[in-house]
Amino acid sequence: QQQQQQQQQHSTIISNAAPSSSSQDQQESSPPAVLPPWLSLNQSRFAPMKLRKLQHDLNTHLSSKEIDTVVSAIHTAAGGDLKKVAGASDFCSILVNSLEITDVPALCASAFHYSSLVAVRERELNTDTECSLDEHSCLQNAGSDAKYLCALAGSGIEGFGTHAVKIALDAARLKSMETLASEVVVARNSALDSQDARNLRSLLLSVNEEGDWRALAIRSAACLYRLEGLEAHRSLSSTTTTSPSTDGGSVKKKRRARVPTLEESRASQEALHIYAPLAARLGMFRLKTELEDAAFRTLYPRSHAFVSALCGGENTNSVGEGMKSVLDDITNQMKRVVQEDCTLMENIDNVSVMARVKEPYSVWRKILKMSKESNTPARSFSILDVPDAVALRVVLSARKLTPDESDATNLRREKEMCYYVLELCTRNWPETSDSRFKDYIKNPKANGYQSLHYSSRKRWRGTEWPFEVQIRSRDMHRVAEYGVAAHWSYKRNDIDGNSSSSSRASDTRLARSSESSVEEWRAKQAMRSYVDSDLTGPAQHLGDEFRRQRKLERDQTLAPYLEALSGAQTDMTRENVFVFVSVRSEVENAPTEGTVLSLPSGSSVLDAIRVAEKWSSALESGGNLYDGRNSFVALRNGLRTSAMGRERLANGDVVSIFPSNDLISTKKRSVNPHYFQ
Numbered sequence: 001q002q003q004q005q006q007q008q009q010h011s012t013i014i015s016n017a018a019p020s021s022s023s024q025d026q027q028e029s030s031p032p033a034v035l036p037p038w039l040s041l042n043q044s045r046f047a048p049m050k051l052r053k054l055q056h057d058l059n060t061h062l063s064s065k066e067i068d069t070v071v072s073a074i075h076t077a078a079g080g081d082l083k084k085v086a087g088a089s090d091f092c093s094i095l096v097n098s099l100e101i102t103d104v105p106a107l108c109a110s111a112f113h114y115s116s117l118v119a120v121r122e123r124e125l126n127t128d129t130e131c132s133l134d135e136h137s138c139l140q141n142a143g144s145d146a147k148y149l150c151a152l153a154g155s156g157i158e159g160f161g162t163h164a165v166k167i168a169l170d171a172a173r174l175k176s177m178e179t180l181a182s183e184v185v186v187a188r189n190s191a192l193d194s195q196d197a198r199n200l201r202s203l204l205l206s207v208n209e210e211g212d213w214r215a216l217a218i219r220s221a222a223c224l225y226r227l228e229g230l231e232a233h234r235s236l237s238s239t240t241t242t243s244p245s246t247d248g249g250s251v252k253k254k255r256r257a258r259v260p261t262l263e264e265s266r267a268s269q270e271a272l273h274i275y276a277p278l279a280a281r282l283g284m285f286r287l288k289t290e291l292e293d294a295a296f297r298t299l300y301p302r303s304h305a306f307v308s309a310l311c312g313g314e315n316t317n318s319v320g321e322g323m324k325s326v327l328d329d330i331t332n333q334m335k336r337v338v339q340e341d342c343t344l345m346e347n348i349d350n351v352s353v354m355a356r357v358k359e360p361y362s363v364w365r366k367i368l369k370m371s372k373e374s375n376t377p378a379r380s381f382s383i384l385d386v387p388d389a390v391a392l393r394v395v396l397s398a399r400k401l402t403p404d405e406s407d408a409t410n411l412r413r414e415k416e417m418c419y420y421v422l423e424l425c426t427r428n429w430p431e432t433s434d435s436r437f438k439d440y441i442k443n444p445k446a447n448g449y450q451s452l453h454y455s456s457r458k459r460w461r462g463t464e465w466p467f468e469v470q471i472r473s474r475d476m477h478r479v480a481e482y483g484v485a486a487h488w489s490y491k492r493n494d495i496d497g498n499s500s501s502s503s504r505a506s507d508t509r510l511a512r513s514s515e516s517s518v519e520e521w522r523a524k525q526a527m528r529s530y531v532d533s534d535l536t537g538p539a540q541h542l543g544d545e546f547r548r549q550r551k552l553e554r555d556q557t558l559a560p561y562l563e564a565l566s567g568a569q570t571d572m573t574r575e576n577v578f579v580f581v582s583v584r585s586e587v588e589n590a591p592t593e594g595t596v597l598s599l600p601s602g603s604s605v606l607d608a609i610r611v612a613e614k615w616s617s618a619l620e621s622g623g624n625l626y627d628g629r630n631s632f633v634a635l636r637n638g639l640r641t642s643a644m645g646r647e648r649l650a651n652g653d654v655v656s657i658f659p660s661n662d663l664i665s666t667k668k669r670s671v672n673p674h675y676f677q
Contacts (some may be wrong), residue, residue: 038229094224109218119151206573292361334469351395367381389466394421435457453469577650582654603648
C-alpha cells in the first residue's frame, strides 16, 4: 500500500507537469540548431553500437531481465530519438564503469535524466516552440527546477517504479541548483574561489538531504560525461589541417598551444572543486580520480603531460614499472614483518596493509607545494623527489586483554601499537638523509586527523625510490576516511552510563541522529527490492550468486561513507542555510556580483543583505537598503520582500538586490523577469 501511495504521489507530480502531445510533436518536428559540444557528437548511427557496449558492461552485474529493463528505459526516455539513445547509453556506461552503480532504478533514472536535460536544451534553442497551457502553468508554479521537472513530464518514467521516479526528481532539483550557481556565481568569473566551491558543495548536500544519494552520484557522473565530451570535441577540432604546397604536396600548419575555452574552464573547475570532493564523500574514488585527471588534462595540458611522463605514462619499462615494483615489494615485506612479529600479533585484533600510487593530479599539487616551499621551479623536480608518490597504510585495532578492559585503556594500547609498528618500519627501512617523520597522533590536524607518517627509500635497479608508510588505528582511520561525525556515530553504543546529564543529553542527541541516518540509509537500500532482494541468501545459479556477492561487497564498501554523508547532511541542514545572493550595481554596464552564502539556520533576508554589504562593492557598508533612501530593493526568489526583510530563508533561495529604478512598478511585488534571469 505504501508503494502504491508513493507511486500515486510521484505520478501526480509528473502528470501535473505533463506537456500536451501537440507540444511534443512541435519539438520533434523542429530539431535544435546547435547543441553544446558534449551533446553534438552523438550520432544516430552509433546508437546500436553504444547500446550493445552498455549491455556487455552490464552482463557481469545484472540478469538478462534486468538488462532488458534498462534498455527499455533508454528507448522510452529517448522517445525514438537515436541520438538520445546513443548519449544515454554512454551516460549509463559511466555510471556502471566509473561509479560501479548497477541498480536498475538508478540506471533507469539516469537515462530519463539525460534525455530530459537534452530536451531542455533543445527547447531553449528552438524558439519557435511554445509551451502548452499546462506546461506554462507548471513553469509558473513549480519553482526554480520547473523546466527540468516539466521535461520529465509525460516521458513514461512512472512505468519503471517509484524509486526511479524519486531519483530522477532529486537529480532534477540538484541540476536546478547547479544552473542557479552558474548564473549567479560563475557568470561573473570563469573560476570558482574556494569559499564559493565549499558553499556550493554544502548547498548540494543540504538540498539533497531528503533525497537519494544516487542523485548526487548521477550529477557527478554528468560532470565527467561533460568533460569527456568536451575533450572528444577538442580532439576533433584540433586535428592538424593541411594546405597545398607548390610541389603539389601538403604542408602541415603549425599549431599553437591551445587555451581552454570558457566552457572547458568552467567544467574543469567544477570537477576539481565540487564534484571530485563529492565523489570522495560518496566513497567513489575511481570517479574522483577520473574527474581530477580529465579536468587536469583540460586546464593544464602541458603540466599534465609533464606529470604523466614523471609517473611513467605508457612507458612501463622505466618509471611506471619501477613504482609498481617498489610498491609490490614493500607491501609484501610489510605484511611479512607484521605477521612474523609475535608481540604485535598477540596484542592486536586485526591489521590491514593497503597500498597506493599517487595519481598525476595529486603528484602535481605536491610538486607545486614543494616548489613553493623550496623556491625551486616545479619542472626541476622528478618523481624521485616526491616522498609519498608510493605509500603504504597500516590500519590496526588492539585486542582487549581482559573482558572488562575499558575503552580508554584499549585506545591507549592502540596508540602504543602504532608506535611499535613505526619501530618495525625503521628497523626494516632505516632512515635516509631525506627521511621524514610526522606525528599526527600527538599533534592532530585541525580536522581531527591522526596518523604516523614515516618516509624512507627502497633500492630498485640501482635507483633509490622514495615511499611513505602511514600507521593508524581503526578509529583514527574512521575519522580520516569518513569524518569526525562518523567516528562519533560509530561509537554511539559506547556511551558511558555514568556521564553527566548534559553529556548524556548531548550523547543521546548524537546517538539519535546517527541511528536515524543509518535507518534512513537502510530504508533507501530496501527500496531497491527487485535488485537486491537476493542479497539475503545464496542464489540458485552460479552466475546469480556471483552477481549477488559483487553487489553485497559494493554495498558494504559504500555503507560507512553513506552513513557519514547522511549524518553530515543532517547536521548542515540543522545548523546552516545556503542561499544565492546577486547584487546589481547602479553603475551602468557594471558586472553583476554574485556568491553563495552560508548563514546560520533561521536567518532572514536582512541577514543575507548585511553579509552581502561586507563584500559587495556595489553596496555601501552599513546598508543603503533600509535606511529610507530606497536606492536598492531586495527580492527573494523574484518577489519583493517586506520593508524589514524578515522573511526566513530556505536552502537554495535567491536573494536579488537591484537598484530601485530597475523595477517595473514599486506597487507590484513582481520584478522584471529580465533582471531575475
